[in-house]
Amino acid sequence: MQGPTGVKLEAASAASRFEGLQDLEQELKLRTASASLAERCQARERKGLFEYWTEPRERGTEFFRRHVQDGSPSQSLLNTEFLAAQAGCLLSVGEIKVSPCQQWMAYTRDFIGHGGAVACIRNMKGTLRLLAGDKGHSDAPDLQYKAVNVEWANDGRTLVLTCPDQTGRPCQVSMLDLHHPPTVPTLVFEEHDIKHFVQLTQSKDESLIMINSHSKTASEVHLLATNQPWTNGLTCVQPRQEGLEYFVEHHQGWLYILTNLGKPGQELTLCRAPLSQPNRRHWQVVLGARAGAALEDLDIFHSCAILHWRENGHQRLSRISLDCLQSGKPGHAEGLNDAHGCPDMGWRLVQPLLHVSEAAQHTTGCTRLHTLTRASLEATANGSLRCTTLWAQAQDGTKVPVTIAYDSEQVQPPCSSPALVYAYGAYGRCLDISWVPEHQVLLEQGFVIAFAHVRGGGELGRRWHQAGCGPRKEQSILDLISCLDHLIEAGFTSPGQIGLHVTSAGGILLGNVLNRRPDLLGAGIARSPFFDLLDTMTNPEAYLTQHEYSEWGNPMDSPQALDQVRRICPYTNLSQAVEPGP
Secondary structure, eight states: OOHHHHHHHHHHHHHHHHHHHHHHHHHHHHHHHHHHOOOOTOOOOTTTTTEEEEEEETTTEEEEEEEESOOOOOOEEEEHHHHHHTSOOEEEEEEEEOTTSSEEEEEEEEETTTSSSSSEEEOOOOOOBSSOOOOOOOOOOOOEEEEEEEEEESSSSEEEEEEEETTTTEEEEEETTSSSSOOOOEEEOOOOTTOOOOEEOOTTSSSSSEEEEOOSOOEEEEEEESHHHHHOOOOEEEOOOOOOOEEEEEEETEEEEETTTTTTTOEEEEEEETTTOGGGGGOOEOOBBBBEEEEEEEEEEESSSEEEEEEEEEEEEEEEEEHHHHHHHOOOOOOOOOOOTSEEEEEOEETTEESOOOEEEOOOTTOOOOOTTTTGGGGGGGGTTTEEEEEEEESSSEEEEEEEEEEETTSSOOOOOOOEOOOOOTTTTOOOOOHHHHHHHHTTOOOOOEOOBBBBSSOOOHHHHHHHSSGGGGHHHHHHHHHHHHHTTTTTTTTOEEEEEEOOOOOHHHHHHHOGGGGEEEEEEEOOOOOHHHHHOOTSSSSSTGGGGHHHOOOOTTTHHHHHHHOOOOOOOOTTTTTTHH
């Protein structure tokens, strides 16, 4: 049943199932509230003569700044709780970007269900009240434009925006000159291919804005110089070629490019090219792909590059001197940071049991080596808490990693502990295994927290994604079933004691486990799940369908792809063993 009546019936059904658990629910909410607030606190970030930071509020976040020299009181720049209350609906704030001159602040927000994302521009000079019980709102109204992504040019007056089409696909890039009202956006780039989405990024040294047009299988990047954005025009790094993906950074007249070199499924290679000759013909390989290692990202600093990569599923950071890169003599150390010219780099340790906001610092000139992997973090957990990696054997013999966390005093295999298992398995994305306050409460109650890193994700690199997408998409489902079976066989839980938590595309996994092996699960938790695969993928006019062909297969083009989509569509294969809602 659909519509308001169906929603009410589902709510009543859910309430009846949880009858008698209200006291426990309230206790869990109270125990996680303070930890949740602490989790959302952020370190202060210096920008020019100001430092910026956020502080959590009961139903939102507040954004502040303070002048570091004149001793003036802090300014409340933005209060999401106030904005949501003012609008009378849920609010999501995306990016917050401050102009180089420190006068303007641009932020993107979406009042859920009320028209989509909007970029708001706020004048911070003389329009914001100092902290005196105010709610972070300005005396002057914000300028507002339909946009999902923003970056500032270095002239202190130009804002570059990514604007969506009527379906919500980011496809246009426009510029605004805030010194010449009325500020009407000027179109500078438009992407007509519906398989490509546009996103703005800025180089670490703030000299270039990258207009990134990416599909699932191809890239095209255009560069905009930030010092004179209205006169310099755009430079295309490399025109798109099917199968060629690349991502760009800049340092002192050189482009540093992460690319698959046009080979789908190959791990990324680090290349460089002169800014004056960015075409692929001039790409020089400086760090090639290596077996067992997956290069994921790159941070450029004034004297070194920080590589983000994985080795056999373990996260690593490596420092490489830019001088060494230019001479072909790479070196290694650890580090991570946001500011291009900062001499120190800080990093965070992330795992299900450990919550730290600032784990260490490293000076860029230091050559001392320090290796940080997921396994080495186990020793930092206190008391009886344990975190480790199991390896489940899939049906084809492949070993699939499963990260688990538990309290060894309460969970002693063989046992029948309740388990909360997370899975996703799509788009090459890695599961976030960060500490969250809710997990702390569950661990204290004797739960096992597990993360199934199935094929289709990116934990073992781009080849891991390729092994679980397109014609091999069903492998993600088979891997997950093997992971759940392995948790049971290893003595950590038992059939019917597992809650499977999924988001978005992970709904395909949850739906198939419920249809194929309902005996495994006691509960399924789905956030914005994707269940109706067949109807979506056989409607090429639907939003995102053509963009998704590389992940799920194109059933309009291949009988084999149509057969797979039918076979793994949860709605098409709804099992009688799954109790339907009202």
